[in-house]
Amino acid sequence: EDADSQRTAFLLRKQWSLYSVTPLYRFSEAHLRDYSRLLSAFIAAEKKKGLAVEIGGELDIKVAVTSLPDLKGSDRDQAAILVQLSSRSSASPKNSEEKLVWSGWFCCVAGDELSENLPEAFTCLPLFLVNGAESYTAIVGTWFQKTFDCCFRRLSLSPFNLSWMAAMWTGCKVEKPASATELVFSVPRLPHPLHISYAINLEDAQALWDTVQKTPGEITQEEVDVFMDCLYSHFYRHFKIHLSATKLVKVSTAVASAHCDGIIKFRQSQYLTGVLMLLTELAICQIQ
């Protein structure tokens, strides 16, 4: 268990942009080295065309495509695939250090809904997470789309999805000291944009959730609604503002943070798989 957390520790506390990916055609875990080489060549070619211009001199990009065998739900899931781009100054390759400039990983946690009906030649990795410059994301995305005939789409998180995350993650037991649960709302139809940040002490939020949740390990839509309504009523009592008429744009808890533009930050390795399961489900919904 500890070894697992160490291997995935680099995924924590980083901001990841989310994409949904359609199944990859003729992708094979046995050929990861080949993919590294091919992608490397592709990036070099794109650079020659002047498409990935890096400030600060010529940089050689090294590509590493590896598998993360522990990042999956069940054995029916395909193990996560990690793509990392590191740079090294081409002027003095032996002396300079390698620096990680871009990371992207494909994963699938409990993706049976999509994978069970797929023909043999397809690999199901519906969730893609990216950290790094948009220019590299575009190049890597293009290569994958060309090579495996798949399609990437930005995964946005609706206020409806975010409410679920707020309730679900508040219910998770975490070590103290833990950060407060914070909800950020955007108020529509105003001449100047207004954001309302509502922070709730974690213990209070958990106490509220404990009174709402009936069966441990199970969450219903009704329970999420009651939880959020209590928070909204409390706010209304103090500030006479109906938060339910605004747009929930960000949820921040000790477990993870999520933004409606499709950005996630993992904070606890013990809940990493759980959060990925939810995100996989949303990605699959977007694909279908």
Place this chain on the structure above:
Amino acid sequence: HIATSLPLPSERDHLRPRIDMIVFMIDIKSKYSLKNVEDSLAHVDARFFLGKVCFLVTGVGRVNCCSVDMNAVWKLGENYCSPVLFCELELEGTRVATAQRLLRMLQICAGHVPGVSALYFSTLM
């Protein structure tokens, strides 16, 4: 006549013309609007639910701004035996089409179309 919630103020009861149809508008981006509609429904006479009520869900153009549980909306339509229509107010095409549709429904509810009664709308469910 437009109202932000029901019941309508009683002071103007005697001046109000007969009400033939009620359209409840739910903004998919606002949970508050759903709650408002649910609270207002309690003030509607049962006879209206024989085809003279419909739910209009707006803001459906952008599904990633959805704050409302769609299952709750469908259930509302079922429980009150009234059709649920969808519209994106910001798009002129669908706005005009929806307005025409509502107008047609209103004509039927007001009894202006011979041979067609408002009870027909319950078959649209």
